Amino acid sequence: MAPISIKELPRKKYVLPGNPSCPGCPETLGLRYIGMALGDRVILVVPAGCTAVIEGLAPGCSISLPVINVPFASADAVAAGIAAAKEVLGEDAVVVVWAGDGATADIGFATLSGAAERGDNIIHICVDNEAYMNTGIQRSSLTPYGAWTTTTWTGKKERKKELPLIMLMHKIPYVATASVGYPTDFIEKLRRAASIKGFKYIHLHAPCPTGWRFDPSQTVEIAKLAVETGMWILFEAINGKVRISPFSIPYKDRSKRKPVKEYIKLQGRFRALSDEELKKIESMIDDAWNTLLKFT
C-alpha cells in the first residue's frame, strides 16, 4: 500500500461542525478518519455509546454517512445481517461497527466473538476511551488498572481486558491496534481492512478529556504519549502474522520508552496512583510487550 499523503486525503466533511461532542473529543477524530479512509463506501453501525449522542438530535445528524443506531449488545449481529443483504443484492458497501468499550468488551462481547468466529464480512472498530463515558464515566473491562472512574473511586483493581490478543486468538484475517494520535496509521489500517474479506478488528485508542480529566487541547498529545511510553502498542496482524507498526517500533527497545509517569501525570484519573500501583503498571507494560513480541 502506498504511503498516505496528508495533502491528498479527502477533504469532504463526514463529521459536521456544530455536533454536540465534548471539546477535544477523540470519537469525532476517529470518525473523521473513517471518512478520509473509506468515504461513501461505509455503512456505519452504531450501538449505544457516545457517538449515538454525538449524532445530535433528529431530524438532523452530525455524521454524513448512512448510520444505523442499534441496541447495545447487537451491533456485530446487525452488521452481519447488513453485510449479508448487500452480498445477496450485489451492492458494494463496507459495513463498519463503531463500538465503544461496552458494546465491544462487555455487553457486546458474545456478539463480537460470534461474528469473529463466523467470519462475518465486517470491520469492528472498538473506539476505546477506557470507560463507559456516555453514561457518566463508569468503569468497563477496558478501564486500565489504577484508573479512577465513577464506580472505582480508589482506582480500578482489575487489569484492562486484552481485547486485541483475544481477537488474535479468534484467528481472523485482520487484527490491528490504532490511535487517534496517529491518523495516517489508522487510515492505512482502515483501507487495508476494507480490502480483506472476512472479520476485521481494529482497536482504536481514544483518550477522552472529560473522563480521563485532562485539558481538551491534549487529546492528541496524550494519545502519542501512550505510544511513546509503550502503554499502547501499535501493531497489525494479517492472517495472524503480527508486525509492530512503524510508530511503535522504536519502543520495542525498553530503554527508548518515555517514563510512564509522563503519560500518567497529565491525567486526573491517575492522580491518586500510589508508587506501588505505578510500579505494577510499569511491569504490565513490559509483560504486554514481551507477550506480543512472541507473536512476531
Add this chain to the structure above:
Amino acid sequence: MICVVIKPLTGNYAVAWAVKLGRVRVVSAYPITPQTTIVEKISEFVEKGEMDARIIRVESEHSALAAVYGAASGGVRAFTATSSHGLMYMSEMLWWVAGARVPLVMAIVTRTMGPPWNIWTDHSDFLSQRDTGWLMMFAEHNQEVLDSIIQLFKITEDPRVFLPGMVALDAFILSHTTEPVDIPGQSLVDSFLPERRQPYVFRAGEPITMGNIPSNLKEHMKMRWDIHKSLEAAKKVIAEVDQEWSKLTGRSYGGLIDCYRCSDAKYFIVGAGAWVGDMREATELLRSEGYEVGLIKMRYVRPFPSEELASVLRNAKGVVVFDRAVSPGSAGPMYLDVVTHLTEQNVRVPIKNVLAGLAGVDVTYEDIAGIVKSFINELESKGAISRYIEWYFG
C-alpha cells in the same frame, strides 16, 4: 389446471417450506427446543441448492433477531424463529424492529417459561410480547402455518402496514406433529407475493440515520401512534390478503377471526392456537347434546379484532374465553383484551376466563365441552357467573 402437491409435514417443516416459497434471502436463528427442526430443514434446503439464502449461524437469539433485522434493513426478505426463553432473550430487539418499521416475519413455536425447565406448550412466551408493535397471529393447524407465513410476507410489506409480524404454532402439538399439507407451487406464490417493499433501505452512499435522539419528544410519541394506526390499518390488509389467497388456493381462513357454527349460537367459545381444533370437537359434542354453542377462533391478536368480535357477540348470552397463559395478579391476556374491547364496542355479555393447558398440561375436547357445559348450566340456573376467572387443572 392447478398441480396439487400434498406432503405430510410437521408444523416446523411447514414453516420451512413457507420460508423457501417466500424466497427469503437471509435466515438467522439460534436453536431452542422445539424450534430446532425449522432451521435444520431450511439449512437442508439451502445446502441442497433448493433455496438461495444466506444462513447466519448466530451465538444467541438476541443476535438472531439482530442479524435478520440488519438484513431486512439492508433490503432483503429475512426470517427467524424461536420459542420461550429465546423470545425473551431477543425481546429488546422486537421493540427495535417494530419501532424502526422494518417488515420482517418470525415464527414462534410457543413454549412455556421456566423455571422449572419445560419444553411443552402454552402461550405465555408469545403473548408476553403483545406490546412490542408486531402483528401477531395464531395457527390452528399445519396448513394454516404454511399459508399464514406466506401471507404475512405480503401483509408486513404492505405500505399501509410496514411492521414486522409473527405466527405462533404450538410446541409439539403442531411443530412436531405430521399433518397433510398442500404445498402451493412456487409460481403461485411468486404471483401472490410482490417484490419486497419497505420504507427505507441502508445503502452505501445514501446518508440516512435511523434512531438518533429526537429533538421533539412529540415526534417519538407520534411514532408510537403511527405503529398503532398501522396495526389498525392492517385489519383491512389482512382481510384483502385472505381473499386473494382464497382465490388462488381455495383456502380462506376468515381474516382476523374465523367463526364456527356462530350464526345461530347463543353461547360462544373463544380461543386461539392448536386447541381450537379441540374446541371444534367440543362444539360438535355440545351441539349434539342440545347446547347452542359457537366457536370464535382468534387468528390475529394484534391487531385485536374488536369490531369483528363485537358483531358476532352482540346478542350472545355468554362467552368463555380460554387462555393458555396468565398475567398473574390479573387474568388471562386474551380475556383481558376481549373484555376491554367488547366494553368499548358496547357489547354487554357475561364473559368467563378459563385458564387451562398452561405448562403443557393436556386439555381434551371433552374437558373443554365439560367446562362450557358447566358455564352454561350455571348461567341458566343462577343467572350469573360465580367466578369470572377459573383455573382448570383437569
Add this chain to the structure above:
Amino acid sequence: MSEETHVLPLAKPKEGLSQTGTWRVRKPVIDHSKCVKCMMCWLHCPESTIDVIDTPEKFVEIDYEYCKGCGVCANVCPVKAISMVPEG
C-alpha cells in the same frame, strides 16, 4: 396524512445542530506568517472546523461559528503558529 405515509425515526446529515461556537472560553488565533502548511491542524481538528483554503494570505481558515476552542490545533502545530486567546 395518507395511510401509506408514516412517522419514521429517520434523520439526515445537517451542519450546525448546536451553536457550538458559543461554547468557547478561549479561541485559536493563527499567525499565518509562521504557518508551514503542514496541515496538522486540519488533520487533528475534532470538529471539521478548520478548512484548507490555500490562498496567498492564509493556507487554513478557522470556522469560528462552530469552533469549540478545544486547543488541539494549537497543541499539535509544530511551529506554534496557533495561540489560544481568551474569548470575548
